[in-house]
Amino acid sequence: NAGVTQTPKFQVLKTGQSMTLQCAQDMNHNSMYWYRQDPGMGLRLIYYSASEGTTDKGEVPNGYNVSRLNKREFSLRLESAAPSQTSVYFCASSERKIYYTGPMNTEAFFGQGTRLTVV
Amino acid sequence: TQLLEQSPQFLSIQEGENLTVYCNSSSVFSSLQWYRQEPGEGPVLLVTVVTGGEVKKLKRLTFQFGDARKDSSLHITAAQPGDTGLYLCAGAGGYSGAGSYQLTFGKGTKLSVIP
Numbered sequence: 001n002a003g004v005t006q007t008p009k010f011q012v013l014k015t016g017q018s019m020t021l022q023c024a025q026d027m028n029h030n031s032m033y034w035y036r037q038d039p040g041m042g043l044r045l046i047y048y049s050a051s052e053g054t055t056d057k058g059e060v061p062n063g064y065n066v067s068r069l070n071k072r073e074f075s076l077r078l079e080s081a082a083p084s085q086t087s088v089y090f091c092a093s094s095e096r097k098i099y100y101t102g103p104m105n106t107e108a109f110f111g112q113g114t115r116l117t118v119v
Numbered sequence: 120t121q122l123l124e125q126s127p128q129f130l131s132i133q134e135g136e137n138l139t140v141y142c143n144s145s146s147v148f149s150s151l152q153w154y155r156q157e158p159g160e161g162p163v164l165l166v167t168v169v170t171g172g173e174v175k176k177l178k179r180l181t182f183q184f185g186d187a188r189k190d191s192s193l194h195i196t197a198a199q200p201g202d203t204g205l206y207l208c209a210g211a212g213g214y215s216g217a218g219s220y221q222l223t224f225g226k227g228t229k230l231s232v233i234p
Contacts, residue, residue: 004161031222033222035224040128040226041226042125042207042224042225042226042227043162043207043224043227044224045221045222045223045224048221048222056221058221059223090161090162092161092222094222099149099150099169104149104150104167104169104211105150105152105211105222106167107152107164107167108152108154108162108164108209108222109161110161110162110163111161112159112160112161113159113160113161
């Protein structure tokens, strides 16, 4: 039962370096998400992908890019890391249903998180 | 962006006490979810509420969705140290279109239950 797998778990970068966070899910979900979590800020949405081939900006997209490589994989790239990007990053996936009240998300499954420090 | 306001932000109580945390928004949601997160882990779903006025119970936890589907509450009866964690509410949009796929979280309520 792998669920959502994120790599790496920990990373230290120097300012200006680039890196890609990898995420894969094995639940055949259409929707995938990248969040960052800072103390006192809850989970803030960076980018999301409603389905394979589509990506959209969330609340805090600046400084990040994403790729929905296929239905399973959704990667997050930092092109030029900055100290303000020090955070814990979570990938998540869920499915979409149309309920009588409107579109709704089924349970979102999260990866274990990536703790990123930019020095 | 649809905002979800959670209160209180921090809550420290003694074992056996009752508590209520709130999740409020000016937007209507087609569904609202509550998650619990422990240190070093990702959030885990507790419940999804869909119908306005809906009440769901999960052992000592009672979840309510407001009639207008803009707010929700989580009530814990006789809190135990095992209830300690970060409680997050999350809402999916109530409208059609790409934006409705966003899953937006509140900032969370950090609960500490002291033995």
